Amino acid sequence: MHVLIATDGSRQSLRAARHFKSFADPSKVTEIIVLAVTRPLASVSFVDEISADAKAPKPLLSSSFKAEAESAVAVIAAEFDDWSDTKVRTRVRSGTPSAEINRAAKMSNIELIVLASGSRGLTDTVLIGSTAQRVQATAPCPVLVVRPVPRVKRTKKKP
Template sequence: MITIRRILVPTDFSECATPAVRYAAELADKFEAELVLLHVVPDTVLALPDAVMPTPTPMTDLDTLTESGKTGLANLITAMKLEKYKPRAEVRLGSPEQEIVEAVKDLNVDLVCIATHGREGIARVLLGSVAEMVVRHAPCPVLTVRPGTC
């Protein structure tokens, strides 16, 4: 028998992530599993000035971004009426695909529910699909959820 005790759902707060959150919540309810919402604040190392940039880009305050992530998760919990699941909210800093996989390991996650779309256009081509990387590297099953499926 399949036992699912903890479900992780990463979110970037986009519309595309909403169906994955819904699936995760429904599965958490059916399996009486813990629901963990994760937001990853992208590491700003990618935005540091380099030789081809004429002027340095302003550094974003990571504490502010982390607090915004916590607020965003709290707002998501309220907006989607997830309080009854008593979800755990996690905010991490770093590369989204790496931090999601690390969270899976750190939290002993049994299932990841992740949206298949986030970044679009050239950003996806250059940086790759976060969902694809999670599918390849997560040590547990990953349910990918396409936009418009809920």
């Protein structure tokens, strides 16, 4: 089975990858493509929050959204280090995330797309939809959308 895991550099997308790993059978997953999409015309093309040094100050002049995307896909790919028989590739594309995810899925004959749904707040319901919604609307294959954990009400239980 060929699986595509999309990341926007968020911790939520790392959770999505881990969730997939928690139940998937390594012997059946022959190939994983980890994809990040940078958005050239957006204010911030890509934010990497999952690399070890993600919070360290970044020099403005050498700042590269592409490099951030590359380190983010590398982090997700590293999650599958122990799946010895699975081929893991990383990809960075540029464009509108939903369109590029589906395009990559079609081209690489992907059988499952794994991604996270961004926010838990109002923005996704009120505004014009999230990348996850748009991906599932036109995806060529099944889509696993990992929703954020609902906000824990203030109880004394440890999370």
